[in-house]
Amino acid sequence: MQDPFYSKQKRPKRAGGMLAADAWLDSSLYEFWQALGRGYTRYQDFMSRFHVTGFKRFIVEILSDAFTFGAIGAVLMTALAMPAFSIIDRGAFNKAEDYSVVFLDRFGTEIGRRGIRSDDSVALDQMPDYLIKATLATEDRRFYDHFGIDIVGTLRALASNAQGDNSTQGGSSLTQQLAKNLFLSSERTFERKIIEAYLAIWLEWHYSKDEILKLYFDRAYMGGGNFGVTAAAEYYFGKRVQDINLAEAAMLAGMFKAPTRYAPHVDLAAARGRANLVLSNLVASGFLTEGQVTAARRHPASPIERTADVNSPNYFLDWAFDEAKRIIDETGAQGNNFTVRTTIDTTLQRYAEEAVTSVVREQGEQYKVSQAAMVVTDTQGAIRAMVGGTDYGKSQFNRAIVSTRQPGSSFKPFVYAEAFEQLGLKPSDTISDRPVCIGDWCPQNYGRNYKGQISLQSAFAASINTVPVTLSIKTGRDTIAALSHRMGLRADYPVTRSLALGVASVSVLDMTSSYAVFANDGLKTPAFGITRMTTLTGDPVWEYDPDAPRERILSEQTVAYMNQMMRAVVTSGTGSRAKIEGVPTLGKTGTTTSYRDAWFCGFTGNYVAAVWFGNDDYRPTNNLTGGTLPTVAWQKFMAYAHTNIEIKPVFGVDFVPEQTIVADAAAVPAEDAAERPPNLTPAAARKLLDLADRLDIAIKDLAPVSDQASAPAPSAGL
Known part of the structure; x- marks a missing residue:
């Protein structure tokens, strides 16, 4: 058995160990705070070297805030530009509804159009020089000098707007306008302007100035469902864009800003007034002299009258447009302007209607x-x-x-x-x-x-x-x-x-x-x-x-x-x-x-x-x-x-067709069509012969009636 007295003698020894631990803890804390104080003193000594007072402090504070807000702005701009990056990644300009299709009948004659009116087939160097100058003078005079954003023009536009001046020039550069036309909607928001600016810089980085200008001429909306100056020239003036005169070029250049307002078929007076401002811009920019634009001022452009083509096979064209879009999607065709040769026969279409x-x-x-x-x-x-x-x-x-x-x-x-x-x-x-x-x-x-x-x-x-x-x-x-x-x-x-x-x-x-x-x-x-x-x-x-x-x-x-x-x-x-x-x-x-x-x-x-x-x-x-x-x-x-064509037999039917020709199917009753003798003018006879050559149709006993010896009758049995 353990001696109780001996156990009591061990307890003081344990108390001495606790005192040692307590002393170590106190000394460690003291040394830590002493070291921290010495470190803080050294930090103060180091920072005192950067202490600025007086005017220098003011400059430092300004720069510091500028860097701070600049960093915040950069992060914000990057966040706002994410949609632009997404658009660029997609790499697609056009949508299905932006297709422009010209339809031809079975013989190659144009019968109508569907979709937008657009034509990008004319090269930039083939367009009139005064059309290019009129556009640059009005839309972006520093186009060939800036990097996609015209800072000077933007500041000037802001100043003009602040003064209430109705300027003929906008704040967006031509490249920014193109970016909006290619990628964005027409909404006017701060976010869209930022995206537009990023896209403009991207366009300038990836395309030459001439390529950007060509895209602008081809993609800008010109009113009346027309996109591009080539389509607009044909629609408003009935001319190729290569053939327009200075007055017509000024009117086209004036429509870029507000096509629905300045289109000549909407308000001819407003269109001519706008064209006159464009001519003034040409002179102010130094592209032309006042003497060179005088004739255009005296004889302003006049658009042609356009009426709907009621003779077009419109039901067929609606259907054919859907078929054309399906083919475009299936083939992966590039671009948005196409010509389609159809099977429609306009004569038979007229008969059916x-x-x-x-x-x-x-x-x-x-x-x-x-x-x-x-x-x-x-x-x-x-x-x-x-x-x-x-x-x-x-x-x-x-x-x-x-x-x-x-x-x-x-x-x-x-x-x-x-x-x-x-x-x-x-x-x-x-x-x-x-x-x-x-x-x-x-x-x-x-x-x-x-x-x-x-x-x-x-x-x-x-x-x-x-x-x-x-x-x-x-x-x-x-x-x-x-x-x-x-x-x-x-x-x-x-x-x-x-x-x-x-x-x-x-x-x-x-x-x-x-x-x-x-x-x-x-x-x-x-x-x-x-x-x-x-x-x-x-x-x-x-x-x-x-x-x-x-x-x-x-x-x-x-x-x-x-x-x-x-x-x-x-x-x-x-x-x-x-x-x-x-x-x-x-x-x-x-x-x-x-x-x-x-x-x-x-x-x-x-x-x-x-x-x-x-x-x-x-x-x-x-x-x-x-x-x-x-x-x-x-x-x-x-x-x-079945008039004036070869009547073909039907498989399995015991019937021998009678080959006869009548003069005018529309004028001959159906029950008498096969019994009337031919009575064709030389022009009609030649047209039938041309159709026979193209369609491999046999035409028999064709005898045109004419007093002109210069129009010989075609041979029978073609």
């Missing part, structure tokens, strides 16, 4: 129908005419493209074609015309009667409803829908029990493409309207390949059978009004429930066309059927279109 509008005008009130649409292609799918409504000026809604309506019985060719393909039937085979039901749905024939045993051809010609429903039960409705989509119908629609009777959504364009399969020996024939696209300078962008392989959709036997049946529709069925003497016409009528839509879709050996009549608000018509107005308009157009 006349056929549709005249029928609506003459009989539309009787049938309570107000709208119609038509699309015409050749048998290879090239669109020759497109009518999207009765009046483009009143409604730009394209009923040939955008609107999808039920086709009614004009859908039946898909049903019969699938039956021929799948079941091995032929037109002469008989089928029972009797009541048929799918569940609780029991369709009825027009007239509510039944014919018993009837051939497929007769049932098709009479547009009997029970027969295609019976065929759809045998083939399956899904296969019919699949065939219709392979043939050209692009809109999706539900596969319902009533599909065989045309309860689907289709467009006039797609119906034309689908019927073109029958006209083109069973090959897929999608409609197309563009054959070539180039830049304004002629560099190729895209070209249609007519020799591209085509998918076979229907066998030749099925095509022959269907063509025989569609011929019977015209000769002895619901489409008898489509008959044209001397021309093999084929087609199918279509009428929907409550007479809301009426169709006739058909073709000859030369052209394919689909016609729709109805009302935009789906209001029922007054018993309008496909065999009435649509067929009449179709026949009227085809009668026009």
Whole structure:
């Protein structure tokens, strides 16, 4: 056992250890504070060397604050410039809506434009020297001296604004204006001005002065939908920019500041007043003398009168513009100015418009129908005419493209074609015309009667409803829908029990493409309207390949059978009004429930066309059927279109076309078109011969009437 006394003797020894630790801590703290004091004394001794008093202190404080605020400003400016860096990283100037497209018809004649009016094909050294000087004198006299920001001009503009002076020069340099045109909106904010300044410096770093000036001339908005001086010169003065005079150049240069205010077609007096100020700037800057501008002052520029081209195929151009933008996006074409060669035939376009509008005008009130649409292609799918409504000026809604309506019985060719393909039937085979039901749905024939045993051809010609429903039960409705989509119908629609009777959504364009399969020996024939696209300078962008392989959709036997049946529709069925003497016409009528839509879709050996009549608000018509107005308009157009051309046969149809020529299709009734003798002027005869050479058309027995011996008659049998 441990001695208790011994344990008590150890405790004083422990107390001595704690005292030692306490002493060490006290001494350490003392030494730390002593060292800190000595360090602070040395710091004071060192900083005393930089102690400034008096005037020197004032200078130091100013510089110190300047550096501080400068650093803060630099950080702020960098933050504000981040959007500019983002824009530069994207590296794109143009947007899709900024495309400018010039459209040509199939022969190369301009028929219209879409998008902005722009032209960047003229080099800077080809532009008039006084146009360049007038622009620099008014917009940026120190353009070739500054680095993108004209500090002197900015200060002067600020001073002028402070004094209330209405100066003709702005504070932004020409490069800053270009940066705004290329990248920014027109909003007036401090942030945008900073971004604009950064972009201007970037432009100056990456482009030469001449390149910047050329971009400015090409991209500046000049009013009236025109971008660039080249487009503006043509629009306002009807001239190439190379041919404008000094007065016209001054007027163009005056529009850069406020094009909507100084455009001559908006306010000619204001435009001339502005041009006079530009002439004064030319003299003040030393570019020209007062004597050199006197004539321009006395004879100010006068713009030409411009009226809308009502003869342009506007519905087609709207559609073709969308197609052109799609091609541009797919090919990745650079730039925003293009020339597009289309398939449109302006003569056929005029015939189509006349056929549709005249029928609506003459009989539309009787049938309570107000709208119609038509699309015409050749048998290879090239669109020759497109009518999207009765009046483009009143409604730009394209009923040939955008609107999808039920086709009614004009859908039946898909049903019969699938039956021929799948079941091995032929037109002469008989089928029972009797009541048929799918569940609780029991369709009825027009007239509510039944014919018993009837051939497929007769049932098709009479547009009997029970027969295609019976065929759809045998083939399956899904296969019919699949065939219709392979043939050209692009809109999706539900596969319902009533599909065989045309309860689907289709467009006039797609119906034309689908019927073109029958006209083109069973090959897929999608409609197309563009054959070539180039830049304004002629560099190729895209070209249609007519020799591209085509998918076979229907066998030749099925095509022959269907063509025989569609011929019977015209000769002895619901489409008898489509008959044209001397021309093999084929087609199918279509009428929907409550007479809301009426169709006739058909073709000859030369052209394919689909016609729709109805009302935009789906209001029922007054018993309008496909065999009435649509067929009449179709026949009227085809009668026009088949004059003075070679009439081609139709595959599978036993018909020998009669080759005849008439003088003026527009002046000859359709029923007499094939019987009237030719009576052409020499000019018209030469035009037809030129068309024959270009289109490989055979023209026979052409005998122009003329007293002029200098205009020989063309030879027969070309």
